[in-house]
Structures are given as C-alpha cells and as structure tokens.
Amino acid sequence: xxxxxxxxxxxxxxxxxxxxxxxxxxxxxxxxxxxxxxxxxxxxxxxxxxxxxxxxxxxxxxxxxxxxxxxxxxxxxxxxxxxxxxxxxxxxxxxxxxxxxxxxxxxxxxxxxxxxxxxxxxxxxxxxxxxxxxxxxxxxxxxxxxxxxxxxxxxxxxxxxxxxxxxxxxxxxxxxxxxxxxxxxxxxxxxxxxxxxxxxxxxxxxxxxxxxxxxxxxxxxxxxxxxxxxxxxxxxxxxxxxxxxxxxxxxxxxxxxxxxxxxxxxxxxxxxxxxxxxxxxxxxxxxxxxxxxxxxxxxxxxxxxxxxxxxxxxxxxxxxxxxxxxxxxxxxxxxxx
Ligand code: ADP
Ligand code: MG
Numbered sequence: 293x294x295x296x297x298x299x300x301x302x303x304x305x306x307x308x309x310x311x312x313x314x315x316x317x318x319x320x321x322x323x324x325x326x327x328x329x330x331x332x333x334x335x336x337x338x339x340x341x342x343x344x345x346x347x348x349x350x351x352x353x354x355x356x357x358x359x360x361x362x363x364x365x366x367x368x369x370x371x372x373x374x375x376x377x378x379x380x381x382x383x384x385x386x387x388x389x390x391x392x393x394x395x396x397x398x399x400x401x402x403x404x405x406x407x408x409x410x411x412x413x414x415x416x417x418x419x420x421x422x423x424x425x426x427x428x429x430x431x432x433x434x435x436x437x438x439x440x441x442x443x444x445x446x447x448x449x450x451x452x453x454x455x456x457x458x459x460x461x462x463x464x465x466x467x468x469x470x471x472x473x474x475x476x477x478x479x480x481x482x483x484x485x486x487x488x489x490x491x492x493x494x495x496x497x498x499x500x501x502x503x504x505x506x507x508x509x510x511x512x513x514x515x516x517x518x519x520x521x522x523x524x525x526x527x528x529x530x531x532x533x534x535x536x537x538x539x540x541x542x543x544x545x546x547x548x549x550x551x552x553x554x555x556x557x558x559x560x561x562x563x564x565x566x567x568x569x570x571x572x573x574x575x576x577x578x579x580x581x582x583x584x585x586x587x588x589x590x591x592x593x594x595x596x597x598x599x600x601x602x603x604x605x606x607x608x609x610x611x612x613x614x615x616x617x618x619x620x621x622x623x624x625x626x627x628x629x
Contacts, residue, residue, distance in 0.1 A: 302419050305367055305397035306444065311591045312394040315451065316343025317460035319399075319437050322391035324468055327351035328546075329372065329384045330433065333491060334476045337465065342457035342481065346438040355431050357410040361403060362424070365416065367393040381582045385547055388591065393419070398447070399440045405433040418443050462486055466502045467541050467548045470575050473498050495575065499526060503539070503573055507532055511573065512619045516611030518603045520584060525576040527612060529619045530562060533570035540571065544578045544585055549596045554578070557605040561612035565620075576608065 313319055320337055327335045330353025338348040356364060363369050370389030373379055397419035404413045404427045411427035441448035451457060458481060465479045469489045476491030489498050500508035510532055515524040542554050558574055586597040
C-alpha cells in the first residue's frame, strides 16, 4: 500500500487560502473584484475591527441563482473562463475560481444572493455549508465574512494592529475607486464612512475625495497611444510631491497592478522637475488587447507581464512629460499694439 494520497478539498482549499487570503484587505479585494465583475454600479464595504471581526460586501450586480451560489464556493468554480483560449484573453478581474473557496475555508460566511428570479441564503463555516434556505429576490449579492482565520491560528497571530489592517483596506479601496469612477463605492468602518464616491464617472472627483480638492484641481491630464496600447491619466505637476511612491496607481485593463518599470517610466517623465526623493500623485490607465498582458503570474493577480513593453514605456514618458511641460508654461499674454 502506497503512502501517497490525494488531500481532501477542505485541506487543499486551506492551503490555497494561504496564498490568496493574506489579511482582511485580501478578502475585501477578492469580494469587491467579484462585485465589479458582476457588473455592479454600487458597492458597499462595511468592516468591523478592520475586517478581523467581519467584512460585509453588498453589491447590485447580476447576483447568482440558487444552483450557482452553491457551486461558487467550490475550488476552480468560475463563470469567467471556459477554456485555454479564454485564459489568454481575460477581460474580468477574476478567472481562477479560487477566491470564494479559499475565503470560505478560513472563515464563517453568510451569503445572500439573487439574480432576480431565484434567491438563496447560505451559512458556511470553514468551507462547510451549515444552513441554506430560500432568500430574497433582490438582485445582487450581500456577502459577510466573519471571524477570519478562526481555524488557522498561526495566520491570525500574524495580523497586525487594527490601524495597520485598516490602512491596507483603505489603500485598496482608494485604488479601486480611482480605477472605476463609474461605480459608487462606500467604505465604512463601524459607523464611520471612510470613503464615498458618487459613481458619476469623473476621475477628478474621485481624486478630490481621496487626495483633497486642492491637489485634484492641480493635476494635469495626459494621454497617448501606440498601435497596441492607449494610455490616459492624471498626475500632479512638480509643485505637489510626496515622499513615497505609494501615491502612484497603475491600472492595466481595469486591474490595479504593481509594475516597477512602468512606475519608473512615470517618475522619469518628470526629468529634473521632481526634487530627489519626492514623487508625484498619479493615476495611469493602460488599455490594450488582453492578449498582450499576462496576469496569471501570481494568485493575487497584482503582478503582470506586458508584451511590447519598451514602446509602452516610451509612450508614458513622452505623453506625461509633454503634459507637465505644458502645465508649466506661463499663460500667453496678448501684447497691446
Ligand atoms: P473567480 O472570480 O475567479 O471566477 P471566485 O471564487 O471569486 O472566482 O467566484 C466564483 C464565481 O462565483 C464567479 O466566477 C462568479 O460567477 C460567482 N460570483 C462570486 N461573487 C459574485 C458576485 N458578487 N456577484 C455575482 N456572482 C458572483
Ligand atoms: Mg473572484
């Protein structure tokens, strides 16, 4: 008799959770991304104790019928890709079918969802369904994750202070709001509203909500395109700077990514206009055929590989540099004859 066996689903989900669910903000990220993929126009996130006690995400997206709601918690269950071909043309934020299974395996979940015709309410603990019943027919999804890591004490011990955990979620929600100005977001911590956007599609208003009206007013708009990519964004001209690069947000096809070379291109566009050790507040959107972008680098999907990167870098540097220079030119004064 051999020693090797295939581990059960609950154990393998818990292992996957180790990668996907690092802290409360990772849960918020996965749930809000699901809400975005579901076509929601309003998304509300309510945290108790920075999400360590509970994280509730309420959306008005397409919702799920009874059958889908039950399947959605299985590992590799997704409505977003069907075959290998789709994997190279991903237009949704999710595609791995792992998030709900992972989150449910390390928490207690209460799901209420409906597609408008069929609705269900499900209670789960550690990935097991403990109760299910017919739910309301309000279209959309209302998912609460409570007692995160209740069954993985080692991970729970690793959690930082409420302030630190909350900081991660605020940062994430700010980026999502900047990326999706058409969606009305609200982030609340207990009774306090920490972020609220109106969903009217105006990036400058979202910038104002996050970085203040005065800074938002002074940001310059830039745009440009190559045959493969279109870029657009807002950035502070040189008089408004920060000591950290954390105020730079890069989005590729609607996904917030961390990309060293693109970030560097954005900073390099300032040439000598930025004091040493100072960085702009900036938002950069890059759109291109999903075929050119590989997001399947890490389970958290924040890293990305881009084809034709040198052209893109060049485009960012020249477009932003031009916009900054223009903003610094003194206004033309008509001379009297
Ligand atoms: P993925 O997003 O990678 O497909 P998830 O585990 O995050 O995997 O979700 C599994 C499936 O559950 C999704 O593909 C989607 O069909 C469904 N789903 C999850 N959240 C929502 C939501 N808020 N609204 C509608 N459908 C959802
Ligand atoms: Mg998902």
